[in-house]
Amino acid sequence: MTDLDFEYLRGYIKQRSGLALTAEKRYLVESRLSPLCRRFGAASLHDLIGKLKTPHDKVLERTVVEAMTTNETFFFRDRLPFDLFRDTILPEALARNAGRRKLRIWCAAASTGQEPYSIAMLLQEAGARLSGWQVDILATDISLDVLEKARLGIYSQFEVQRGLPVQWLLKHFTQTGDQWQISPSLRAMVEYRPFNLLHGFEALGQFDVIFCRNVLIYFDAPTKSDILTRFGTSLAPGGALLLGAAETVIGLTDKLIPDAKHRGVYGHAPARPPALRAAVG
Amino acid sequence: MSQRDTTCLVVDDSAVIRKVARRIIEEIGFLVSEAEDGANALEVCAEAMPDVILLDWNMPNKDGYAFLQELRRTEAGLKPKVIFCTTENDVGAIARALRAGADEYIMKPFDRDILTAKLEQVGVSARLDA
CATH class of the missing domain: 3.40.50.150 (Vaccinia Virus protein VP39)
Incomplete structure (x- = not known):
């Protein structure tokens, strides 16, 4: 993933979910989005981000945004x-x-x-x-x-x-x-x-x-x-x-x-x- | 009011489980003692009653159930919070343990997060009022 790819993703995620990805979250982006490459037929993260730029695949768009959300929760959290x-x-x-x-x-x-x-x-x-x-x-x-x-x-x-x-x-x-x-x-x-x-x-x-x-x-x-x-x-x-x-x-x-x-x-x-x-x- | 370290007795016939549990509980900040079965645990409790007991259910030479029944018969034995541990999540076994006087239940293997959450749930922290 190039610097430009990361910058594009930051803007993309921010616009659609409000999530602010700081530079130190780059590893998180890579670890969460890499598994999506195969599913969406992308050879690399760079390739996957290229597909995002063609705004027709709603499933890809939703999946990428959801992959970046944090769903940590548990019953009676913090009591x-x-x-x-x-x-x-x-x-x-x-x-x-x-x-x-x-x-x-x-x-x-x-x-x-x-x-x-x-x-x-x-x-x-x-x-x-x-x-x-x-x-x-x-x-x-x-x-x-x-x-x-x-x-x-x-x-x-x-x-x-x-x-x-x-x-x-x-x-x-x-x-x-x-x-x-x-x-x-x-x-x-x-x-x-x-x-x-x-x-x-x-x-x-x-x-x-x-x-x-x-x-x-x-x-x-x-x-x-x-x-x-x-x-x-x-x-x-x-x-x-x-x-x-x-x-x-x-x-x-x-x-x-x-x-x-x-x-x-x-x-x-x-x-x-x-x-x-x-x-x- | 002064404070003291909270004491935890780990009862399990597996030395490996005792070692893992000891490491986690000591990291949380408790003083830890160990017993290898229910009979040994009763001896440890007779010497110094702990604040909390992490109790294995299936052990030779007095299992967790028999230990807990005996412990809860004495006035001093009503004091410790008891978290019982099993490798099964059978509803009948959990209900039986609660009836015998357990306060909480945890399934093995457990990690630091779960154990910390359970200790909080039963209301014990690393330091207690002396």
Whole structure:
């Protein structure tokens, strides 16, 4: 792969997914795209990139972009955000929405489903408190392959060992040979949909809780800023955005501010008074 | 409040598994002791009760199940968190281990990531309040 090839790929991936590939990620590009050469009849990476420049092969385009996404995830990843969701964010949202008895949650980078299913398990455990409520969990991801796996809800022994309490493994999963499938009732709670975070959020509606953890780290500052500002619009009044431990809104948007009490949780910035707005312009 | 190192007892009849587990757990920062079967593990626990036990299920001379039942009968034996390890993922065996008093389950072979996640899940870290 020549320097020009790499530069072309960087632009290509950035434009289609927002992923910012720094120069030190060149090895990653080579290791992830080389296996695609044979599948798409390319003699080399240079050849594969040449095929990308002929914009007719949608499968190649999608496959290359998906190959560069990181799908690392596991059940109850980092634990704390899920404890916060169960103990604080969910009860507050239930109190806020008690009149209309409707709750909407968005997992904005659902990967293979462990995060939305972790949320679904917590909601199912909440039991009677949610009786009579309409609860929507929308789980989106740019990658069709990971969404397919998520919909099936079938996980290896390795995957269920990471973060899932054994009692919940027995309660919510059925063993199928060497693998485990999550219960139909939990699968039915989650709607999976392909979605690119670079596209407009308007059609998705508003959400009481948005999980977008360990995604923005792969984007450059202008892209982060754009996405966070639009999350601000998608978040219902009083709603909560949960980011990964290495992510923040500070310096990227004035629509959202950190929750003073809970690390990794963000809410709407208070509206500026009209006089101040006028003064600031 | 002062703190001390967390202690972990690795119980397995395979010296190789004990060696691998010891290396991982020591890297995480725990103090490690070893026992080669359930009977030996009870002796070690009688001397100094560990904070967490990584317990093999199939062993000669008192298996994991028999050890755990005996351990949990004593008041001091209720304290350690027990993660039991098998090479099978049979639902019946997992449920039986939980009924006997295990806190978590891990399938062999395991790596550092999985073991670290399991130790966090049962609420033990490398340093505990003394």
